[in-house]
Amino acid sequence: MEALDINQLLNSRLFSIFFTQLKLKGIKVALTLDKTIPPIWAYKTKITQVLINLIRNAENAMGEDGKLEIVTRLEKAQAGTQPDDPHIEIEISDNGSGIPADKLPHIFKPFFTTKGAMGSGLGLFISYNIIQEHQGGIEVQSEVGRGSNFTIKLPVAPNPNA
Numbered sequence: 001m002e003a004l005d006i007n008q009l010l011n012s013r014l015f016s017i018f019f020t021q022l023k024l025k026g027i028k029v030a031l032t033l034d035k036t037i038p039p040i041w042a043y044k045t046k047i048t049q050v051l052i053n054l055i056r057n058a059e060n061a062m063g064e065d066g067k068l069e070i071v072t073r074l075e076k077a078q079a080g081t082q083p084d085d086p087h088i089e090i091e092i093s094d095n096g097s098g099i100p101a102d103k104l105p106h107i108f109k110p111f112f113t114t115k116g117a118m119g120s121g122l123g124l125f126i127s128y129n130i131i132q133e134h135q136g137g138i139e140v141q142s143e144v145g146r147g148s149n150f151t152i153k154l155p156v157a158p159n160p161n162a
Helices: 006-010 013-024 044-061 123-133
Strands: 002-004 028-033 040-042 067-074 087-094 137-143 147-155
Touching: 002 006, 002 044, 006 028, 006 044, 006 067, 013 028, 013 044, 040 044, 040 147, 044 067, 044 087, 044 123, 044 147, 123 137
Parallel strands: 028 067
Antiparallel strands: 002 040, 067 087, 087 147, 137 147
């Protein structure tokens, strides 16, 4: 594991090429990256895998005129308190087909898919386990016909000067 700047990762050549491919398909990509967030403590390849999986799922759920939004931010503390273990959030939203409410409780289970023969049902399962391995969390909100919003929470890297 290493201290990883998630904004730097999302601005990397790999993701730049990926976002260009989406734009060529008519999908608008909007990045809102909080420049003040600290690095996370993570395996770069595994976090990259999670982000690519979530972005690919969003791509598959959208057609032309799709919109993908990615936001990074420091997790907000409750009013008047300081978080004991600060986390950053990565929010990935799309305006795609959405996930039916009765399917939402199952999307992180192995071999569960809403894509029929187009999906293995392992992408979200693996992503969930990677985020758990990083002592983080992943949540989803979705509405059929309106899109999906995945929020990943990951711990901030330890401060080497502390």
